[in-house]
Amino acid sequence: APESPLSSVEDPVRSLGEVAAAGGGGLSGAMSAGREAGEPTELRPGTPLPVPGHSGLSIQEMVAMSPELDTYTITKKVKEVLTDNNLGQRLFGETILGLTQGSVSDLLARPKPWHKLSLKGREPFVRMQIWLRDPHNVEKLMDMKRMEKKAYMKRRHSSVSESQGSGDPNPNPNPDCSQGGSPQDGALQHQLKKPRVVLAPEEKEALKRAYQQKPYPSPKTIEELASQLNLKTSTVINWFHNYRSRIRRELFIEEIQAAAGAGTSPSSQSTKASEGDYYDANGSEGAAELQPDLDPSSTGVLAEGDCVLGQVEEGSSGQHAASALDSLFSLPDGGHASSPAVRNPRDSSLRKKKAANLNNIIHRLEKAASKDEPHEWEF
DNA sequence: TTGGAGTCAATAGG
DNA sequence: CCTATTGACTCCAA
Numbered sequence: 001a002p003e004s005p006l007s008s009v010e011d012p013v014r015s016l017g018e019v020a021a022a023g024g025g026g027l028s029g030a031m032s033a034g035r036e037a038g039e040p041t042e043l044r045p046g047t048p049l050p051v052p053g054h055s056g057l058s059i060q061e062m063v064a065m066s067p068e069l070d071t072y073t074i075t076k077k078v079k080e081v082l083t084d085n086n087l088g089q090r091l092f093g094e095t096i097l098g099l100t101q102g103s104v105s106d107l108l109a110r111p112k113p114w115h116k117l118s119l120k121g122r123e124p125f126v127r128m129q130i131w132l133r134d135p136h137n138v139e140k141l142m143d144m145k146r147m148e149k150k151a152y153m154k155r156r157h158s159s160v161s162e163s164q165g166s167g168d169p170n171p172n173p174n175p176d177c178s179q180g181g182s183p184q185d186g187a188l189q190h191q192l193k194k195p196r197v198v199l200a201p202e203e204k205e206a207l208k209r210a211y212q213q214k215p216y217p218s219p220k221t222i223e224e225l226a227s228q229l230n231l232k233t234s235t236v237i238n239w240f241h242n243y244r245s246r247i248r249r250e251l252f253i254e255e256i257q258a259a260a261g262a263g264t265s266p267s268s269q270s271t272k273a274s275e276g277d278y279y280d281a282n283g284s285e286g287a288a289e290l291q292p293d294l295d296p297s298s299t300g301v302l303a304e305g306d307c308v309l310g311q312v313e314e315g316s317s318g319q320h321a322a323s324a325l326d327s328l329f330s331l332p333d334g335g336h337a338s339s340p341a342v343r344n345p346r347d348s349s350l351r352k353k354k355a356a357n358l359n360n361i362i363h364r365l366e367k368a369a370s371k372d373e374p375h376e377w378e379f
Numbered sequence: 380t381t382g383g384a385g386t387c388a389a390t391a392g393g
Numbered sequence: 394c395c396t397a398t399t400g401a402c403t404c405c406a407a
Contacts, residue, residue, distance in 0.1 A: 088395060103386055105397055118384060120404095196389050197400055216382085238401055245383065246399085 051130055063119055063126045071111035071125050078128050079108050087141050095144060096131050097124045112252050199239070203229050207239050215244060 051059050082092055093104035107124055114122065131137050199207070210217065210225055217225065217240060226233045 090395080099385095100387055101396075102388065102398080105395095106386090106399095109397075112384095118405095121385065124385095198390080199400080235400075239399095241382070242400065245385095248383085 051127065059123055059126060060119075062130075063122045066122065066126050066129075068114050069122075069125055069129055071114050071117070074125055074128050074132070075108045075111045077132055081132070081138060085138055085142060087138070087145060091141060091145055091148070095141065096137075097127050099124060110249055110253050112249060113255070116252055197231075197235055199231075199235075203231065207236070207243070211240065211243055215240075 051057070051062065057065075078092075081087070082089065088101070089104040089108070090101040093099040093101055097104060097107075099107070111125070112121065114125070117125070206229055207225070210221070214221060217236075222233060222236050222240075225231075226236045229236070
C-alpha cells in the first residue's frame with residue numbers, strides 16, 4: 001500500500017463507518033444551504049482518539065477516574081514543551097487532543113480550573129497529562145512533523161503539472177484526507193458561503209455597554225440592539241452568549257492568578273492580564289460600590305470556596321486502586337502542584353469584574369421572582 | 380426555550 | 394508557516 005501523503009500520519013484508527021455526518025437539523029441554517037460536501041472534518045466524535053499506550057481504558061473512563069489535575073500547570077508545561085521543540089498547536093491539537101488549532105490556543109492560553117470543567121472539558125487536560133508523562137511522545141510528534149513537511153514538499157512538486165481533474169494523486173480510498181483537496185472550486189463556494197460577521201470596534205463597544213447594563217437582555221432589548229446597530233438578531237444573541245461565557249472564563253483566570261500571585265510574593269507582579277478587553281474598563285461604575293460584599297457563590301459563576309486551592313485536600317483518600325493510575329496522573333518532572341496560598345480579595349481587577357457580574361445576579365433574581373411578565377426594570 | 384460549555388473555523392497579525 | 398481572537402454552531406440540562 002502506497003503510503004498516503006499525509007493522512008497516514010494522522011490517527012490510523014479513525015472511524016471507518018462514519019455514517020454520513022450530514023449534520024443534524026440545521027434550524028436556522030436554511031437559507032445558507034451552502035454546506036459543502038466533503039471535508040469530513042478530521043477527527044470527529046466517533047473515535048475519541050485513542051489514548052497512547054494504555055490498557056483498555058477509554059479516555060472517558062480515565063477522565064472519570066482522574067484525580068483533580070492542575071490545569072494551569074499542565075498547560076504551562078505543554079506550552080513549554082511545544083515551544084522548546086518547535087511543535088505547533090495544530091499538529092499537537094489534531095493528533096493528540098483531537099482539537100483544532102484555535103481550540104488548542106484557547107485552551108492553553110486560558111485553562112479553566114479543573115473543578116469548573118465538565119467531564120467533556122476535562123478530557124483535553126487528561127490527554128495532555130498522559131501525553132506529558134512519556135517524554136518519548138515528543139519525539140513521535142516531531143517525527144510526524146517531519147513527515148508532514150516531506151509530504152507537503154512532495155505534493156507541491158507534483159501538483160503544479162496536473163492542473164486539472166484526476167490529477168490528484170490520492171491513493172487514499174478514504175475520503176477522509178481533507179488536507180489536500182479544497183482550493184478546487186473556491187470562487188463558487190465563496191459566494192454561497194455566508195461571510196463571517198466581523199463586528200466593528202464601535203459595535204462591540206455598544207454591545208459591551210449594553211452588557212454592563214444588562215448581561216441578560218430580554219428578547220425585546222436584543223431586538224432593539226440589533227436594529228440600532230443594524231445587526232442580525234442572532235448575531236446579537238450570539239454575541240451575548242459568547243461574551244458572558246468569555247467573561248466568566250476571565251474570572252476563573254483572575255482567581256487563579258490572584259491565588260498564585262498572592263502566595264509566591266507579597267508584592268508580586270501585578271499580573272498585567274488582558275485587562276479591560278472583556279469588559280468595559282470604564283463602565284463598571286456604580287455597581288462596584290453598591291455591593292460591597294456579594295456572596296460570589298450565588299452567582300453560580302464565582303465558585304464556591306476556593307477553586308485553585310482545592311487540590312490539596314484531595315490527595316489521601318482515593319489512592320487504593322488508583323495506584324496504577326497514579327503514575328498516569330502526574331507530570332514526569334517535578335510534580336510541583338502549584339502551591340496556592342492566600343488570595344487577595346481586594347484585587348481591583350477581580351473586584352471590578354465581579355461587580356460587573358452583579359447584573360447577572362439581578363437577572364436571576366428577577367427571573368425567580370417573576371417567571372412570566374418579562375419585566376423590563378430600570379435601575 | 381434559554382443559557383452554558385465546548386468547539387469549529389475564518390481571519391487577523393506576526 | 395504559526396498563534397490569537399471570535400462569531401456561530403452543537404449538545405445538553407433546566
